[in-house]
Each structure stands twice: as structure tokens, then as C-alpha cells.
Amino acid sequence: MSTREVAKQFGCSNKLICKRLDIYGIPKRLRNDPSFTHDERKVKYGSSKENHPLWKGGVTTVTGLIRNRLSWVSKERLIVDEFTCKSCGVKGGEMHAHHIRRFSDIIHDILSENKHINLLDEQDRFSFVDICENDARLTDLSNLITLCETCHDKQHIDEDFKVIPFEIVEKRRR
DSSP states (O other): OOHHHHHHHHTSOHHHHHHHHHHTTOOOOOTTOTTSOHHHHHHHHOOOGGGSTTOOTTHHHHHHHHHHHTHHHHHHHHHHTTTBOTTTOOBSSSEEEEESSOHHHHHHHHHHHOTTOOTTSHHHHHHHHHHHHTOHHHHOGGGEEEEEHHHHHHHHHOTTOOOOOHHHHHHHHO
């Protein structure tokens, strides 16, 4: 039996069963153990692609490709801002190029303008990546701002957090 089946039988979590097996030195099957049946693997690791409840039509894969192709834009923004956080003024360290207008919103706009594109089709997917790579909205440096990791996290967690350019903050202090 799998640890999931045992957990189901005893009405507890799979993790609890795994912990108990470890405590008592009882060996578990490995993830890629050939003794798993196809159905057991399906239950354990879930459905894939369009059968998964969180499937969005392959958009995630496409945005990953677009981000990789356009990574030069983020690097360029960091260079222009001299690797300095535009919110708190920290220089160097882990810096992020934050999109002022969300990257995903721009991608969805481009996709809605190109209704003929079917992201489930591989050839269409790559042509969509090419379209995005040449779209001015995604290569516009003024849509990016350099933020340190802390300020970038605040920007995404706190809806009310607004980036005030460091230069303005410095002028106010004087």
C-alpha cells in the first residue's frame, strides 16, 4: 500500500504516516519506484496539463519563454539605475526589475489582440513568443523600476505600498 492509502485508512495525513515510518525504521517506496502502478502515480502526483484543475491553457510555459527572451530588458533597467533601489536607495545586492504595469496584464492584452493564436499548439506558442519579443510594451524600460528584494516583496504583498523614487525622498530630507 502507498502511504496515501494507509493515511486514508487511518484518517490522518500522508506526512504523519511518513514520519511514523521513519521513526520506526520502516522503509518507504521511492518516488520513481516501479512498483507504483500508473493509477497510483496519477493519484499521488495529480493530473497534468488540461486535466489539472489549475491548468490555464499553457500560459505559464509561454510566459516563462517570454521572460527568458526578454531578460535583457530587466538587466538593462538595472544597469540604467546603477543597481540602486529606487524606493529605499540601497545599492548593490539582490536587485529586481519590477514591472510597473504587470507583465501578465501586458501578455494577456497581446494575447487578446491575437485571437488566432492557440497556446495549445506548439507552433502558435512559439509565434506568440516572437510577437511578444517584438512588442514595445514589453521592451519599454520606463515600465520597469529597480527595487531591492525587500521593497519588491512589499510592492507585491501590500497593495497600498507605493514606490517613491529615492531621489525625491532625499530632496524632502534636505
